[in-house]
Amino acid sequence: MFGRKLPDPTAFEEAVAPYERQIYFTCLRIMGNKYDAEDCAQETLLRAYRAFLSFRGEARLSTWLYAIAARVCMDALRAKRPESSLDDLMDAGWEKEDDAPSPYMALEENERKAALGKALEELPDLFRAVVVLCDLQGLTYEEAAQALSIPIGTVRSRLNRARKMLLKQLSDYGELFLDETRLNGERRDKDELQ
Amino acid sequence: MNCSEFRALLEENVKAGKLSAQQLEHLEGCRDCLFAYTYLKDCRTLDEGSEVPDSFKASWRQAIIKEALPMQTKPWFNARSKKWLALAAALIVLFGGTALTKDFLDPPSQNKSAVQGGEDYHLPQNYPAPAAGGARGVEDAGIMWSEAEQSALASPPVATAKTGAKIIRTISVTLSTREFEKDLDALRAALADINGYVEYSDISTESNFSRYATLTLRIPKDHVDAFMLEVEGIGRSVAVSESSQDVSDQYTDVATRLQTQKTKMERLQVMLKQAVSIEELLQIEDSIADTQYQIDSLSGTLQGLDSKVDYATVNVYLKEELDADIVDIKDATLGDRILSALKTMWTSVQTLLSDMVVFIIVMMPFILIASVVIILARWFIKKRRNKNEKT
Known part of the structure; x- marks a missing residue:
């Protein structure tokens, strides 16, 4: 609850900035509109930031980010419609x-x-x-x-x-x-x- | 080249963006492979030329920076701590509300204040200590008095009334009983026998469900000793104290002043008949009014003294004993004491839990109303937010 360790924002930004576009358009194509896409993409990167220190590099960073994006989008879609x-x-x-x-x-x-x-x-x-x-x-x-x-x-x-x-x-x-x-x-x- | 060979290289071909002569030849003759190639190529380049919104580029960076703020500047009120805070708040409301409203929610005590007097007596935490007038020792007091103390506490000196003296007697007696109702009735019966009356009565229930009665009795002065003998046979006498106040001088003084005022009144009445002028008449009448006021006041004081002298005040505290209370510490072992303490604590826990249940049930309507209001507010805010986003 308190004292959670977080990575350096600059280092994280440098690492994920190359995938910013892919994450955004993935979310856009899954959600179908730019408003939801922005929300989901931002949530994806925020979750990635919080979990970045636990990313061990077993998979590619892009795959890991896509996984988070897919989860965020599917949760959002489930909440919107059954x-x-x-x-x-x-x-x-x-x-x-x-x-x-x-x-x-x-x-x-x-x-x-x-x-x-x-x-x-x-x-x-x-x-x-x-x-x-x-x-x-x-x-x-x-x-x-x-x-x-x-x-x-x-x-x-x-x-x-x-x-x-x-x-x-x-x-x-x-x-x-x-x-x-x-x-x-x-x-x-x-x-x-x- | 057949379709399988072409499809095996499809991914690579799309990535490369160009095809070999063999592959082109195959596509010219195979509509399905052409479709697959075109479809995949379009998929991979679907968003080419589209720009990522600047708002998104800025927003996720700001969110990361905000997330990374140091704990001192970062609000501690985040999603996770919200749950703990909510739990802490709920517990405070539950325990605090139970404690604060306990007395309010308990059934009202039987307060039978008489018409006269009606002084409020606060329930003493401990049994009253022997007063300055002397304390009588107790029988079977157990934990309260040791044998040495019992023998040391001889019968208090009863006020020996001089002939014609005005003595106000006040007695306090504390009794402990296992038959609360029976002993209370016995007290009332003893009172009725000697034509006494109850000036104040209060019966309440303590937290451990034992009852406690506080009675202020007025006993005719000639029957006080007989009444006290009766009382000592009721329950278990824990403490007795008596005080006497000789108000003879005060009584005489008041009586003398009253007589003086009455004499003055008689003279004023004579003077009134002999008054000549209006001014004299008015002066005399003023004096008569003042004198009458003094007479009334002194008469009232004298009557009050008479009442107190003629009727002694006996304060009776009757406490109900429960089984858990009977512990003779003199002979108690460590195990007995632990057991007794555990029983007391268990009783307290049961009391607390039952008080909590009562509190929750009583608060239920308010909780329901608050829940409905919160749900409606959240729905309204969410709807408004969605509407703003869509526009």
């Missing part, structure tokens, strides 16, 4: 079976990223977390499992499902153009894609 059953989601018919070309591929890079960002927001929290850690931040399955405190098998399984959901979203021609505009504000015609 989790829906993953089993229900898995039976919702999200898997795309046909071989039709995805309109996603026909878009320009900026538009693809905008579509991808929107599709990410639609994912359930647990799936989104693994996609952000593995696909966006490049963690291995082992590192993601450690960060989320789940088995590696669960990481693989959720990632697989999440990617299929994203594929379905990105392949849904109608949804892409329902209320979307280009990044520069112009509306794209359907005919342009064909």
Whole structure:
């Protein structure tokens, strides 16, 4: 309660500043809005500071930080809304079976990223977390499992499902153009894609 | 190159940002691998070009610095110490509230103050010591008096009244009893037999649940000794003291002054009839009024003295003995004393716990109201904070 030892703030800042951006955008992609992202990212770094002296370097510093960020974000999401059953989601018919070309591929890079960002927001929290850690931040399955405190098998399984959901979203021609505009504000015609 | 080979190198390819001719050739012919490559590349570069907000950059650094402040300047009221402080505050409220409100929450004592007198007697902590008039020794006093002390304390000299003398007698007697109700009734019966009356009565319960009665009795002077004989047969006599005050001179003085004033009054009445002028009349009437006041005052004093002389005052303290109280220290071993102390302490703990339960139950409505208010306040503040953040 009293007299807790804390690291030198300057030394800590030097150590984690290179990961500031990654932590922020991880939180942003998991939480879905910049306000929650700032809160969670700040909380992540604060917790990391308090526990910094106990970090033994067994894992990479980035992995350790991602683990804290994931925990903070999942706690925040749980507090905001109850989790829906993953089993229900898995039976919702999200898997795309046909071989039709995805309109996603026909878009320009900026538009693809905008579509991808929107599709990410639609994912359930647990799936989104693994996609952000593995696909966006490049963690291995082992590192993601450690960060989320789940088995590696669960990481693989959720990632697989999440990617299929994203594929379905990105392949849904109608949804892409329902209320979307280009990044520069112009509306794209359907005919342009064909 | 097949899909498995391509996918095995997918991570590396995305990191490198460029593909070999073989890999490009494969992508031209494989839509799935092209999609996977494009998707992963987009994921990895999703936030490229986006800036981290300056507010975040500043806020986490400030939070770290604040966290690192030395304990002297850092407020000690942090999240963890809050819990300990809350616990300490709750215990203080519980124990303090129990102690302070104990007497208030206890059932009221039976205070039967009579119409006359009604002096307040504070319950003595210890039994009253023998007064200057002399203390009578006690039988079976056990811990209170040793044999030597008992023999040394001979019967006090009873005031021998001179013929016509005015003597005010005041007696204090302390009794201990195991049959509280029975002995109290016996006292009242003895009082009724000699036409005495109760001037003041107070019966209360002590913390160890034993009862204590304080009685101020007025006994006709001719029956005092007989009454005291009766009293000594009730319970166990612990202490007796008596004092006598000879007020003969005072009585005579007051009586003489009264007579003087009465004589003066008779003369004034005669003078009033013989008054000639208005001024003289008024002067005489003034004097009559003053004289009447003196007569009334002196008469009252004389009556008061008569009352005290005619009725002696006997203060009776009757204490109930419980089994735990009976310890003869003369013969007690160390084990007995420890056992007795433990019993007393256990009784005290039981009393404290029961008082605490009563306190909690009585405070429950206030606790509930305070809890509701706090919950509502926190909900309101949280809602307001969320609203501010969203805007």
